[in-house]
Amino acid sequence: LVGSEKSVLGVIAIRDQLRANxxxxxxxxxxxxxxxxxxxxxxxxxxxxxxxxxxxxxxxxxxxxxxxxxxxxxxxxxxxxxxxxxxxxxxxxxxxxxxxxxxxxxxxxxxxxxxxxxxxxxxxxLEKLVYALKLARRNQKVVKQNLFLSAVVIGGLVIGAVSGVFTLPIAVLGHELSEFAVIGNGLRMLRSQDK
CATH class of the missing domain: 3.40.50.1000 (HAD superfamily/HAD-like)
Structure with a gap:
């Protein structure tokens, strides 16, 4: 309160300011x-x-x-x-x-x-927190896709090589090519939509 000896002249209030967003x-x-x-x-x-x-x-x-x-x-x-x-x-x-x-x-x-x-x-x-959480969830999804893809390809290549369907060099080449698919899938994270 602001005042003189006889009366109140005004009120000063202070309030915490919220972040804009x-x-x-x-x-x-x-x-x-x-x-x-x-x-x-x-x-x-x-x-x-x-x-x-x-x-x-x-x-x-x-x-x-x-x-x-x-x-x-x-x-x-x-x-x-x-x-x-x-x-x-x-x-x-x-x-x-x-x-x-x-x-x-x-x-x-x-x-x-x-x-x-x-x-x-x-x-x-604070909206960057929302963006970071969305990005983390997308990243988690891509990692799971890559793990699944790798497991399927490697499993198929091992079974094929052991059973004689294809030679070991062909299996190694197939594995190396599958790594490009995993890398390509991971690179999708660079194209983040909502920044």
Whole structure:
């Protein structure tokens, strides 16, 4: 409150500013199948709950010290399984280390957070997290395809060579050619659609 001896002249309010695209990123995370989104913060409970309501977050943990954040990540890991922790400060480093995957926001991240994280997003843009998760899922799919293709080709070549259907040099040539198919399939990752 701002005032004189006789009356109130005005009110000054300070409010935490949300990241520009935070709501959109949260919606996209839900859309791609992220079931639960929690906020771990050292902010006071009232502020944290207001932000959580505005962003429609599932859980909020407030007034946490760094070791409390790490404990919360451990607890979430036990109840929901895999946990991705996104942070940028020195207070986030223990939780980043505890998470299944720790993601540091590179532009604003401290050295400790950047060194502790498994993934560093160089842009200070939460939508890049959505992009990174989509890219990781596509990559996982390509790796599984390549493993299956390799197993089928090698299995067929071994059976064919042992049974005498073709000679060993032909089997080796077939194996080498199949590697080009695996490499070509892997190179599809370079053509990433939504950046």
């Amino acid at each position: 935070a709501r959109k990123a949260i919606e996209q995370l839900h859309r791609i199948g992220i079931k639960q989104i929690a906020m771990l913060t050292d902010d006071n409970r009232r502020t944290a709950e207001a932000i959580a309501r505005e962003l429609e977050l599932d859980l909020v943990f407030a007034e946490l010290k760094p070791e409390d954040k790490a404990a919360a990540v451990r607890q979430l890991s036990q109840t929901v399984g895999h946990v991705v922790m996104v942070g940028d400060g020195i207070n986030d480093a223990p939780a980043l280390a505890e998470a299944t995957v720790g993601v540091a926001m590179g532009a604003a991240g401290t050295d400790v957070a950047l060194e502790t994280a498994d993934v560093v997003l160089m842009a200070d843009d």
